[in-house]
Amino acid sequence: MSLRSVVRDRPLWLLAGVVLLGAVSYILSSFIGLVVVGLFVYYAARPVYRRLVDRINHPTVAAGLSIIALVLPAFLLVGYALLIVSRELRRLTNIPAFGPQQLGVAPGTYSRLTDPSFLLSPDGRELITGELSGSILQSVVSIAQTATTLGIVTINLLAVVVFAFYLLRDDDRLAGWIHANFDTRETVFEEFLQAVDRDLSSIFFGNILNAIITGTIAVIAFSVLNVFAPTGAAIPAAALVGSLAGAASLIPIVGMKIIYVPVGLYMAARGVVTTGGETLWFVVLFAVVSVIVVDSIPDFLLRPYVSGKNIHIGSLMLAYILGPLFFGWYGLFLMPALLVVVVQFAVVVVPSLNIGSSSTLDSQPPLQRFAAPGATEPDAEPAATSPTPDAGDGSTDSDESTTGSESTADDNR
Secondary structure (H helix, E strand, O other), rough: OOHHHHHOOOHHHHHHHHHHHHHHHHHHHHHHHHHHHHHHHHHHHHHHHHHHHHHHHHHHHHHHHHHHHHHHHHHHHHHHHHHHHHOOOOOOOOOOOHHHHHHHHOHHHHHHOOHHHHOOHHHHHHHOHHHHHHHHHHHEEEHHHHHHHHHHHHHHHHHHHHHHHHHHHHHHHHHHHHHHHHOOOOOOHHHHHHHHHHHHHHHHHHHHHHHHHHHHHHHHHHHHHHHOOOOOOOOHHHHHHHHHHHHHHOOOOOOOOHHHHHHHHHHHHHHHHHHOOOOOHHHHHHHHHHHHHHHHHHHHHHHHHOOOOOOOOHHHHHHHHHHHHHHHOOOOHHHHHHHHHHHHHHHHHHHOOOOOOOHHHHHHHHHHHHOOOOOOOOOOOOHOOOOOOOHHOOOHHHHHHHHHHHHHHHHOO
């Protein structure tokens, strides 16, 4: 049944559907940040999920393993990197927003947790023996607001994981339901959805995930390097340099080189002036770690999945910059997604509308007029095009008019 028939014959059901859709949209708008982050997690875990489901042929197990093996460790690494960055920000700017009291951790415990040299020292065994864990627990209990904060974070994290899990497992069923009920096979709508899905996968799994992973690796690697740094040769603001390197990976061509090359030159010049070049070995070590561990390895692993050639890089950079300013923290994910939808609508849907072209296309069946390019042949016979349910006697009239035309042409000859 076509949409026109539904509007004509069942308007109340259509109205009820619109109301329900509006209610669901209103509810989701209150949690738009969680939805967008869940969508990002879905695209980040989907390549791993598809490989696993091909091997074990069990969607539920494959989705669970994808979340456990990829997403949860990534959250832990990113969380620890953010702790180190918060310590660096607090040290440089003295802003109390990232202080240990706001995190529900005692100042001494907070200092040890955010110091990689402590984790690498023998005292780091306290993490295993439980002494430090007990200290953290006492700090959490001592601050009443911490339980609420941790509870909210846990619930939000659980909602993101559950949303991504079921989207991974049931995305094919959802797509099949849409195609079966709205008859979208070989139409512009299907091509539009495929184009949006392809570019979102490129942006979320390729660009943003690459930036997050690169920034996390850089923060931890540079902070660990400072543990072995000679006196006066440490990386300046190592955590901030690492986070800036991750953000700079979104810049085309130069990438994070715009960050670690000037920092390396500054460290080399400082080493020559202050120590006469005795600490240049640490500068070389910093350059090797930056090029191989921070720059090359993540790029080598993720670059094959980056294929977003359809989105103009300038508009994408503006989306990355303006998104957090306009929407907040989740704008980093939401603004690029909106950009993809708008661009693909302009590329796929608008040309199919034939705005300003001849009105001869009005005589074509709707499926043929809005079919994807290549789905129908211009020289195909009328019988090859499936008539719509509401066509009625239109195909018979067309056949009769065609027969009459051929008879007239024969009389003229």
